[in-house]
Amino acid sequence: MTTHAARPPRPHAAGRCDVCGKVAYPTKAAAKVARRRLHPGEAMSVYRCGCWWHLGHLPANVRTGDTDRHDLPNRRGVSA
Numbered sequence: 001m002t003t004h005a006a007r008p009p010r011p012h013a014a015g016r017c018d019v020c021g022k023v024a025y026p027t028k029a030a031a032k033v034a035r036r037r038l039h040p041g042e043a044m045s046v047y048r049c050g051c052w053w054h055l056g057h058l059p060a061n062v063r064t065g066d067t068d069r070h071d072l073p074n075r076r077g078v079s080a
């Protein structure tokens with residue numbers, strides 16, 4: 001028996017991004033907290049998209065240091 005409404009699957013998330021549809025966090029800090037709770041030990045990056053923050057995996061060549069993350073093309077064509 002359930003006595004309360006279903007909890008949101010992603011604590012701290014504000015909903016979905018209008019631009020890319022990913023789970024959106026209102027602040028960088030909230031995204032980092034969610035990353036720690038949902039993806040411990042994973043190489044997830046916190047990045048900005050429009051007015052939201054998202055979690056994502058970095059490409060392998062960035063994780064190994066061969067490519068700087070700032071040199072990555074903006075794959076979604078979003079200009080902040």
Ligand SMILES: [Zn+2]
Nearest residue numbers: 017019020049
């Ligand atoms: Zn987005």
